Amino acid sequence: MIITLIILTIIIFLIIIFNKRAVPAFLYHQVNPISNVSPELFEEHLKVIKEYKMNTITISEFYNKEVPTNSILLTFDDGYFDNYKYVFPLLKKYNMKATIFLNTLYIMDKRETEPEIKDNNTVNLEAMKEYIKSGKATINQYMSWEEIKEMYDSSLIDFQAHSHKHMAMFVDTKIEGLTNKNRMEAPELCLYGELEDNFPSFPKRGEYTGRATLIKKEFFKIFKEFYEKNIENKITDKNEILKKSQEFIDENKEYFSIESEAEYRKRIEEDFSENKKIIEKNLGNEVKFFCWPWGHRSKETIEVLKELGVVGFISTKKGTNSMKANWNMIRRIELRNYNVKKFKINLLIARNLILGKIYGWIS
Structure with a gap:
């Protein structure tokens, strides 16, 4: 009994000491009236952050050790137009910062018309259809470079890499099922080249996670x-x-092969270099951070990208980050279905280093 009380006392003491000693990072994609996070809900999140007197910082500030106690990262993946239309005005309203990880294949120079907002699956499928047809995938459902530059010049938004295409690869030839053309998404369209029923469905992962299983398209x-x-x-x-x-x-093994090590490295290097080059050309910033497409990580790819100048890797692994972070894996909490109460609970847990680490272990 005494030993139990001592252990509990130590745990409570550590929780108190390490409160506000972590840097939680939260992950968003789309924020719009038809997404799981509406602008109104996102604003409530910002009000909670303000209520708890937290400091929003960018990923670059985090790396440069510009980290006040009680800091938080707001991050957005892909670069959808609603980030400009809805998120940016709210960040300006509350004077808060964020980091957006961009897929550069889909970004046009200048917007001509404001689009009707669509869900991300529809957006990316439309973009990939156009890419297969014409070799171009720019679509007005993503932000334009003109809008991105405006956001960057505000000093509130940092823009970093998320791959150029954000596509997937086959990783095995063990069939999992059959395709349904009405349910296929952009990565499948990219792999198959067209939408049809009754193609074999094979295991897939993000393109950055290693060597691909190559399948000749005629096999389908x-x-x-x-x-x-x-x-x-x-x-x-x-x-x-x-x-x-x-x-x-x-x-029919003659239709299948495994990508060589050299082919894998070349594919990764070319995609990332294009992603980095386009961002830096349009913004004049330095791209040093990489957010894993699909959240799929690879130790081997970390070493490849470090050779290209990447110093930090952003994951979808839940938990929190110490103020002296593990830059091979920045953890984030995804908020797709979080109401204000759940956001607040996760925020309070993740800003505590001890509770946040426990959360990461059990997630």
Whole structure:
């Protein structure tokens, strides 16, 4: 009993001592009337931050050790137009800072018309359709460089790398199911080249996570023909369908190969260098931080990107960050479905170094 009380006393003491000694980072994507985080909800988050007298800092300020006690990072991935239309005015209203990680393939120079806001899956699918058709993927659902420059010049927003294309790669030839063209998203369209039913669905990860499994596009039509002739409407058991499909895949290994180490490095280096070059050309800043597409991390890719000048890697791993951060993995808390109460609870936990670390371990 005495030992238990001593342990509890020590824990409570540590929690008190380490309160406001962590740097929580929160992750947003879209903020608009049809997304899971509306402008009104986002403003309530900012009011909570103000209520707790927290200091918003950018990722560059964090790295440069410009970190007052009780600091917080607000981060946004991709670069959607609503970040300019809704987020930027609110940040100016409350004089708060943020960092946005950009996918540069989709950003146009100057906006001609204001778009009707769409969900991110629709946005990216439309962009990829145009990319396959014409080689260009700029779309008005993303911010323009003119808008991004305005935000950067305000000194409230830092812009850093999130890959040029933000696409996926196949990582295995073990079939997981079949495609449904009405449910396919941009990464699948990029991999398959078109939207069709009954293509084989294989495991995928973000392009930065290692060597890809390469599949010749003609195989998908060959598989579809085999499936519709020999399996569809003939076999009803799901496991048997997958078994027969896998047997066919294994019999056609000539359509599959594994990317070489040199090919993998070249692909990563080219995509990141393009991402970095375009941001720096348009803003005149220094791109030193990389946010993992899909949140998929790779120790090997960390070493590749460090050779290209990256000093910090931003993840989707939950938890908090010490004031002397682990720059190989900055942790963030995603807020897609958080109401104000949940935001406040997560904020209070994550700004405490001890509670935030425990949160990270159990998440």
